[in-house]
Amino acid sequence: MSTYSATLGGRTHSFAGLARLLAAASPERSGDRLAGLAADSAQARVAARWALAEVPLARFLAEPVIPYESDDVTRLIMDSHDAAAFAPVCGLTVGELREWLLSEAADAPTLAALAPGLTPEMVAAVSKLMGNADLVAVARKVRVVTAFRSTIGLPGRLATRLQPNHPTDDPAGVAAALLDGLLLGSGDAVIGINPATDSPEAVRDLLDLLEGVIDRYSIPTQSCVLCHVTTSIDLMERGAPVDLVFQSIAGTQAANASFGVTLGLLDEAYEAARSLDRGTVGSNALYFETGQGSALSADAHHGVDQQTVEARAYAVARRYDPLLVNTVVGFIGPEYLYDGRQILRAALEDHFCGKLLGLPMGLDICYTNHADADDDDIATMLTMLGVAGASFVICTPGGDDIMLNYQSASYHDALYLREVLGLRPAPEFETWLERIGLLDDGGGIRDVAGTGHPLTAIGRGLAA
C-alpha cells in the first residue's frame, strides 16, 4: 500500500492507501464521521485533495480500495475495465481529469465513449475535487438514453416515476393515487409501487392492477412493483406481467449479501427479464436503486468512504443495461447525510458519477423528518439536478409518502421543473398525454377537473 501526502499550513498530512486518501478528501458528512473515516481537520481535508489531485488515474487500476480476492464487485470493476476506452485519459492525474472533463474537448460523444474506460474509484476521486457547479456542468454534457415502452434520457426531457404507495397495498387506495399522478402528467419513467409486503401474491395483485390500467389506456410506460429480485424471478416463471425487474444494490459483495443478492442472482434476473421481451421501443428491463450509507449501515464498507462505495454500486448496475437507476439520496437518515447541504452534495455526486459511468441516472430527492431539511431543500436540489440533466425524478402525492414515511418531490414539483427549464416528458408519453387531452398548447400539463376526464374511470372503477 502506498502512502500519499501533502503539506499544508506548515504540516505534512499523510494518508495510508488510496481508500484513506479518498475518504479524507470527501466533503464533510456524518456517515464518514460515524465510520471513523472523515478527515480529522478542515486542513487535513484540503491536504488530502491536494494529494489526490496528483494521483495518476492508472494508479486506481493498480491499487483496488477493496482487495480483488475478497470482493466480487472489485473483480467486476477490474475484469470489465476497457483499456481501449480508457486510452484518451490514461496519462492524466485526477486533477487533470477534472480540468479535461470541464473543457470543451469532453463533449457528449467523447464522454459516452469514455464511460467503459472509467472505474467507480476514478469518478469518485474526481468528484471530490469538484464544486457543486462543476458536478452540474459536466453531468449536463453526458447523455445516456434507454428505452422500454418510453424513451428515457433524451435532451430536453425529464421523466418521472409515479409512486402510488399505500400502507396496506389496498387496490382502491393505489388506484386513487395512480389517477392523481396521471392527471398531473406523471409516470413516463415508470409507475412504481413499493409494496407493504414482499409476498408474491400481493406483488402479483399490484402487477395485475398496473397492467390493467396501462393496457386499458394504452399508456406508453412500464410498471414495477419493487420487490426482492428472487420474488420477481419467481413471478416471471409463473407468468406474471413483470415489466421491469427491480433490486436495491450496493458497492461491495458483503453489502449486496445484506440485501440478499449476488451477481449470479442478478445475472439470472437479467436473462429472465430480457427473455420476456415486453418492451416496445427498447429492451432495457432492469431498475436499480442505490444510496449513500447502505454499505456502512450493513457494516460492509471495508473502510471505504460512503460516496466511493456508492459509485462502486454503479459498476454493478451498468453490467445489466438498466432502464433506470436512482439514488434514494436522503432516505436513510441524518447519521449518513445530516442536513439539506449534505444531501444536496450527495445528490450531485451520485448523479455525476452514475452518468460518467454510463448510467441512466435519476433521483429520489428526499429526506426524513429527523434530518435537518425541508421542502425548500427539495426545491433547491430539484432545480440543480434539472439543470444537471437528470433523466428522471421520483414523485409522490404532495411529496409525502404515506407508506415509507419520508418526503420526496411531488408531482407539482415536477411540473415546476418542466416549466422553468422548458423540459418535456418522454416523447411517447407526451404523445399519449396529447391524445388523452392532458397536454396544453404550451406543452405543459392541462389543469383538468377530475370529473368528466376518461381517466377518472380508474378511480371510480376500483374505488366504487
Place this chain on the structure above:
Amino acid sequence: MDRESDTALWNSLRRHTQARIGLGRAGSALPTRHRLELQAAHAAARDAVHSPFDPDVVASALTGVPTIRVRSAAPDRLTYLQRPDLGRRLHDVDRAHLPRDGWDVVFVVADGLSSRAVHEHAAAVVRATTQRLPSDWHVAPVVLAEQARVALGDDIAHALGAGMAVVLIGERPGMSAADSLGAYLTYGPRPGRTTDADRNCLSNIRPPLGLSHTAAATKLATLMRRARDLGRTGVSLKDESTPTLPQP
C-alpha cells in the same frame, strides 16, 4: 370544468387512502392551503423528533410500577442523530444503577425519534402487556431511557441479567404519523452480538389509526411466551396471529 363534482370525486377517493391526492394547482404549484398543511405536518414531525423526552410523564402514568432512569452514551440530540453507535450504549454512570437479578423480562421505554409517541402510548402498552403475562414471571423495574436506540435494550438487559428485553420506542415520524410507537422483542440479548434479525418487531402502535394498546399487548405477550418456550426471537419466531391493523 365542473369544480364541484371534481371535489366530490376526490372526496370519495380519499376514503381509500391518506395520500395527499387531488390537491389542485396554483399554476404548477400547490394551492396555498395545501402548502401550509404540508408545512404544518412537517412541523409536527420535526417537533416530535426534537421534543425532549420527559421520563416523569411515563413514570407518573406507571404509578405503582417501579422505574429506573438511564441515559445512553449520546449526550444530546445533535450527537444522538449522528452517532447511532452512542445511542446503543449505556452511559457508564447509569449502568451501575441497574440491579442484577434473575429477571425474566425488562421493559425499556426509549425515546427514539418521537418522544410524543412514547409519552402517549408507552405506559399503557407496558401495563396491558404485564397484565397478560403469567403471574410467576419476574419482571424487572421499567427502564426509562433517554437518547436511546433499539439496541440500547441489549445493554440494559445484559446489565440487569434479564432474559428478555421489550423495547418500546418512538418511531421515525412521518408527515402523516408523528406519534407511532414500535415494540422490539429480543430473547437473550447480547450487546454487540445481537442483530436486528434476532428481534421481533411490532410497529405502528398508534390508536385509533394504528394498532391499539390492547392489541399490541396481546400480540407482545403471546410472542413473549413463545419466545421463552422456544428460547429465541427473530426470523424463526413468526407472528402467526391474525392481522389487527384497521382496514382503510
